[in-house]
Amino acid sequence: xxxxxxxxxxxxxxxxxxxxxxxxxxELTKAGIAVPPGFVVCTEAFRQFLATNDPKxxxxxxxxxxxxxxxxxxxxxxxAIRQRLESVPLPAEIEDIIVAxxxxxxxxxxxxxxxxxxxxxxxxxxxxxxxxxxxxxxRASVLHHVRACWASLYSVESIAYRRRLNLPEDGLxxxxxxxxxxxxxxxxxxxxxSPATGDRSVIVIEGSYGLGSCIVSGEVTPDKFVVNKVTGDxxxxxxxxxxMQHIPDxxxxxxxxxAVEGARQNEPCLTDAEIAALFTVGKNIERHYGKPQDIxxxxxxxxxxxxxxxxxxxxxxxRDATPVAKPARSALDHVFATFGGRAAS
Amino acid sequence: MGHIxxxxxxxxxxxxxxxxxxxxxxxxxxxxRFRPEDDEKFWxxxxxxxxxxxxxxxxxxxxxxxxxxxxxxARVFAFPTVLGIEYRIVNGRVYITSHAVTDPAKIxxxxxxxxxxxxxxxxxxxTLFAGWQTRMKNLVAECSAxxxxxxxxxxxxxxxxxxxxxxxxxxLRESWDRTFELYSKMWHHHFEFLMLGYGAYLVxxxxxxAAFPEIQDQSVARMVAGIDVLMFxxxxxxxxxxxxxxxxxxDGKFVEGAKPDDILASLRQLGEPGKNWLAELEQSRxxxxxxxxxxxxxxxxxxxxxxxxxxxxxxxxxxxxxxxGESMDRPTEAxxxxxARIISEYRALLATDDDRGTFDQxxxxxxxxxPYVEDHKFYCEHWxxxxxxxxxxxxxxxxxxxxxxxxxxxIFQLRHREADEALADLMLAxxxxxxxxxxxxxxPIVKRRREILKALEQWNAPPxxxxxxxxxxxxxxxxxxGITSESLQRWSAPIEKGRENEVTGFAASPGVTExxxxxxxxxxxxxxxxxxxxxxxxxxxxxxxxxxxxxKAAVSDIGGTMSHAAIVAREYGLPxxxxxxxATKRITTGxxxxxxxxxxxxxxxx
Numbered sequence: 001x002x003x004x005x006x007x008x009x010x011x012x013x014x015x016x017x018x019x020x021x022x023x024x025x026x027e028l029t030k031a032g033i034a035v036p037p038g039f040v041v042c043t044e045a046f047r048q049f050l051a052t053n054d055p056k057x058x059x060x061x062x063x064x065x066x067x068x069x070x071x072x073x074x075x076x077x078x079x080a081i082r083q084r085l086e087s088v089p090l091p092a093e094i095e096d097i098i099v100a101x102x103x104x105x106x107x108x109x110x111x112x113x114x115x116x117x118x119x120x121x122x123x124x125x126x127x128x129x130x131x132x133x134x135x136x137x138x139r140a141s142v143l144h145h146v147r148a149c150w151a152s153l154y155s156v157e158s159i160a161y162r163r164r165l166n167l168p169e170d171g172l173x174x175x176x177x178x179x180x181x182x183x184x185x186x187x188x189x190x191x192x193x194s195p196a197t198g199d200r201s202v203i204v205i206e207g208s209y210g211l212g213s214c215i216v217s218g219e220v221t222p223d224k225f226v227v228n229k230v231t232g233d234x235x236x237x238x239x240x241x242x243x244m245q246h247i248p249d250x251x252x253x254x255x256x257x258x259a260v261e262g263a264r265q266n267e268p269c270l271t272d273a274e275i276a277a278l279f280t281v282g283k284n285i286e287r288h289y290g291k292p293q294d295i296x297x298x299x300x301x302x303x304x305x306x307x308x309x310x311x312x313x314x315x316x317x318x319r320d321a322t323p324v325a326k327p328a329r330s331a332l333d334h335v336f337a338t339f340g341g342r343a344a345s
Numbered sequence: 346m347g348h349i350x351x352x353x354x355x356x357x358x359x360x361x362x363x364x365x366x367x368x369x370x371x372x373x374x375x376x377x378r379f380r381p382e383d384d385e386k387f388w389x390x391x392x393x394x395x396x397x398x399x400x401x402x403x404x405x406x407x408x409x410x411x412x413x414x415x416x417x418x419a420r421v422f423a424f425p426t427v428l429g430i431e432y433r434i435v436n437g438r439v440y441i442t443s444h445a446v447t448d449p450a451k452i453x454x455x456x457x458x459x460x461x462x463x464x465x466x467x468x469x470x471x472t473l474f475a476g477w478q479t480r481m482k483n484l485v486a487e488c489s490a491x492x493x494x495x496x497x498x499x500x501x502x503x504x505x506x507x508x509x510x511x512x513x514x515x516x517l518r519e520s521w522d523r524t525f526e527l528y529s530k531m532w533h534h535h536f537e538f539l540m541l542g543y544g545a546y547l548v549x550x551x552x553x554x555a556a557f558p559e560i561q562d563q564s565v566a567r568m569v570a571g572i573d574v575l576m577f578x579x580x581x582x583x584x585x586x587x588x589x590x591x592x593x594x595x596d597g598k599f600v601e602g603a604k605p606d607d608i609l610a611s612l613r614q615l616g617e618p619g620k621n622w623l624a625e626l627e628q629s630r631x632x633x634x635x636x637x638x639x640x641x642x643x644x645x646x647x648x649x650x651x652x653x654x655x656x657x658x659x660x661x662x663x664x665x666x667x668x669x670g671e672s673m674d675r676p677t678e679a680x681x682x683x684x685a686r687i688i689s690e691y692r693a694l695l696a697t698d699d700d701r702g703t704f705d706q707x708x709x710x711x712x713x714x715x716p717y718v719e720d721h722k723f724y725c726e727h728w729x730x731x732x733x734x735x736x737x738x739x740x741x742x743x744x745x746x747x748x749x750x751x752x753x754x755x756i757f758q759l760r761h762r763e764a765d766e767a768l769a770d771l772m773l774a775x776x777x778x779x780x781x782x783x784x785x786x787x788x789p790i791v792k793r794r795r796e797i798l799k800a801l802e803q804w805n806a807p808p809x810x811x812x813x814x815x816x817x818x819x820x821x822x823x824x825x826x827g828i829t830s831e832s833l834q835r836w837s838a839p840i841e842k843g844r845e846n847e848v849t850g851f852a853a854s855p856g857v858t859e860x861x862x863x864x865x866x867x868x869x870x871x872x873x874x875x876x877x878x879x880x881x882x883x884x885x886x887x888x889x890x891x892x893x894x895x896x897k898a899a900v901s902d903i904g905g906t907m908s909h910a911a912i913v914a915r916e917y918g919l920p921x922x923x924x925x926x927x928a929t930k931r932i933t934t935g936x937x938x939x940x941x942x943x944x945x946x947x948x949x950x951x
Binding site: 086152196197198199201202226228230231233234235236238287322323324325327328330332334335336338339340341 | 377424425426446449452454459460463464466468499544546548551552555556557558559561564567592687691694695696697700702703706707709710852855857906919943944
């Protein structure tokens with residue numbers, strides 16, 4: 001029985017036990033991409049935890065009986081279940097193995113994120129429902145937040161979502177990623193196809209000072225760099241005024257807002273060399289997966305580039321089926337179609 | 346094309362004569378003047394080909410080129426949606442408009458013809474192009490060999506002994522007419538393949554834009570552009586001559602700033618080594634020094650053969666580079682591999698096998714037709730046109746010797762039909778045994794026209810006239826005009842606040858750099874440029890080749906992503922912004938510039 005796996009021990013195929021996020025981080029690590037080190041608390045640990053604390057499957061039965069539109073009942077059930085899951089003890093065996101993993105990471109600051117196994121987790125509407133806890137600095141809070149991730153499966157939104165789609169409660173599982181934090185000087189996202197047009201021949205990098213959370217939350221308009229994927233040339237850059245940044249709140253966990261000093265506000269957050277390095281990483285990741293990716297990245301205070309996450313792009317990739325031009329027997333037919341006005345088409 | 350509201354451009358009827366240029370209409374044929382009904386049409390200034398006021402004689406290059414262009418598109422190949430181009434001249438500037446076919450029945454009829462006729466050329470391209478090259482070489486040779494009779498006191502004896510049956514004044518007429526016939530024929534040959542070549546490019550270009558909405562024009566150009574193209578050849582010949590100078594031990598004669606005549610004279614005194622190098626020079630000169638310092642439309646754009654100072658200015662530096670062991674060879678293998686890599690990466694990014702098939706078909710056709718697109722200018726605008734203008738000079742010299750003109754160059758101040766009259770005057774006067782009347786008639790005209798041209802230079806030509814079309818969607822119109830809805834927008838938009846120090850154009854070659862501007866109006870000034878400066882010029886062509894090894898970036902008034910400046914800059918890895926329309930006007934030598942070749946923006950920093 002596997003309760004914990006380090007990123008090095010994970011491949012994409014391990015998704016059913018490490019969840020989508022965990023599998024992706026393992027895969028990136030295996031591909032030689034600089035991912036901050038970490039481990040995954042596997043689904044088996046969650047099952048064991050549930051089996052120990054709810055041997056009669058009361059929770060599953062309660063949820064399965066809820067009606068999707070009965071918001072009030074879902075709300076009441078959610079509060080009760082979460083309270084229960086966050087208060088009962090962890091099985092000692094699991095607690096020990098999580099603590100050991102945390103110690104191996106250097107026992108510094110880590111992030112704890114839920115990593116769902118559901119196929120639908122790539123769906124943007126569901127991806128946002130899972131929890132992420134940043135800047136946790138001791139074993140107690142790591143343990144506490146692993147449990148909070150598990151409990152998030154029973155948030156009002158999650159339950160309502162499962163009920164709406166009539167998904168079974170049996171076999172419901174959640175893996176949890178524990179990963180060393182990067183104190184970022186700059187961070188952001190990278191799209192290996194243009195989010196605006198779906199163009200696969202460009203890589204779009206968005207970045208700002210400090211942690212990436214302020215971009216994700218939309219509090220800062222990031223700098224934007226468009227790079228030609230084939231030649232590596234930066235073909236467009238829009239430098240915005242970045243008045244604030246997120247920095248780690250080591251005391252309380254989470255992040256703090258702080259102002260960016262005036263002179264730096266209108267400077268690009270990345271050097272050309274960093275853009276080039278990110279570009280190369282983006283291109284390699286896309287090649288590795290064989291399809292366009294949405295990537296989260298960070299550059300540490302000592303200028304090291306880390307990839308925090310990579311997900312397959314989904315919005316444009318669904319539209320790929322139709323050819324750009326109607327196939328023709330020969331090049332000449334294309335010429336005639338272009339120059340023939342309406343008569344040829 | 347439909348119209349929208351009030352135009353950002355003046356109407357043709359609102360364009361007043363430039364101050365001091367009154368009477369400019371007299372320089373050009375009546376049919377080039379704007380007519381009242383022209384206010385209904387949209388015209389744009391063809392600054393690409395005619396960036397300066399047209400001397401009276403040179404205006405025939407618009408007349409004859411548009412005769413040929415329209416014939417090829419409208420009548421020969423029957424492009425389905427376009428007829429030819431109409432042009433007008435106002436204040437010495439050439440404005441053009443195109444005519445579209447909109448009747449669906451007509452388009453269908455034309456499409457059937459187009460498929461048959463264009464199909465014939467595309468399917469037999471390589472063979473037909475080889476025939477074209479032979480025809481063009483013969484045309485140049487014939488033009489060059491045209492004899493300009495001297496009209497001496499007596500007819501040569503052979504006229505009698507061979508019973509030729511006509512006198513030298515008739516021979517003069519034949520020579521003059523033949524010179525023009527060849528010129529006209531050259532323009533027909535010029536467009537014979539060109540529109541089909543551009544057409545193939547445009548089809549691929551549109552496909553790339555649809556498949557990759559953010560692709561830059563320069564990326565499409567890099568997939569299509571050839572490596573072994575004639576435009577690099579003149580510069581390659583200079584490198585060869587530099588190597589030969591070292592090989593024959595005559596390199597010491599090539600010092601910076603020395604006059605070509607002095608260098609040639611000193612080489613002649615050197616005996617065998619000098620003679621050997623001069624033989625190498627002769628070999629390079631024909632045909633490779635027949636490149637114009639301009640774009641083949643103005644008489645004053647002379648070739649390297651006419652003025653050796655341009656090529657010779659490059660030799661001292663090339664000799665130094667060889668001595669220093671620096672490689673000057675174009676890395677053609679590496680360039681080919683890079684092109685192949687770019688093509689295969691774009692191809693791999695396409696979503697479907699169908700699209701990959703289409704991409705292969707379209708790019709294959711581009712690679713078939715592009716050698717013509719790239720090389721025709723050498724044969725036509727450079728080799729033929731410089732030969733032609735020199736031939737016209739010979740007629741000018743004849744008129745000057747007979748006191749119709751003060752100087753051979755003055756012939757370019759006459760319309761070509763006026764030059765025809767002047768020659769008729771000479772033919773008659775010679776036959777009658779009296780002096781020509783033309784001196785009294787033409788000399789004041791020539792003087793006044795030089796003043797008019799000077800005054801016209803000051804006129805700030807609007808980029809367009811007349812009501813603006815709401816969209817330019819027809820690919821053939823885009824191809825012929827080289828303009829799109831976006832470029833119309835750019836022209837009509839007032840300069841944005843805070844962007845007064847920016848000059849925009851086509852992003853022609855990637856990279857961003859800063860440096861000091863050197864504004865050069867002609868290739869003859871190339872000697873002024875210092876290593877590491879940013880070249881700002883009206884237009885470049887192969888005669889500018891030697892300068893690219895010295896500069897940091899290139900900015901031009903004229904040209905697109907397939908222009909000479911763009912192609913050479915990409916090869917040298919220099920940022921370039923082309924087709925700005927106004928860089929040489931707004932930028933002065935010594936200013937600090939930032940050239941952003943990725944976005945097509947030049948910023949004047951101060």
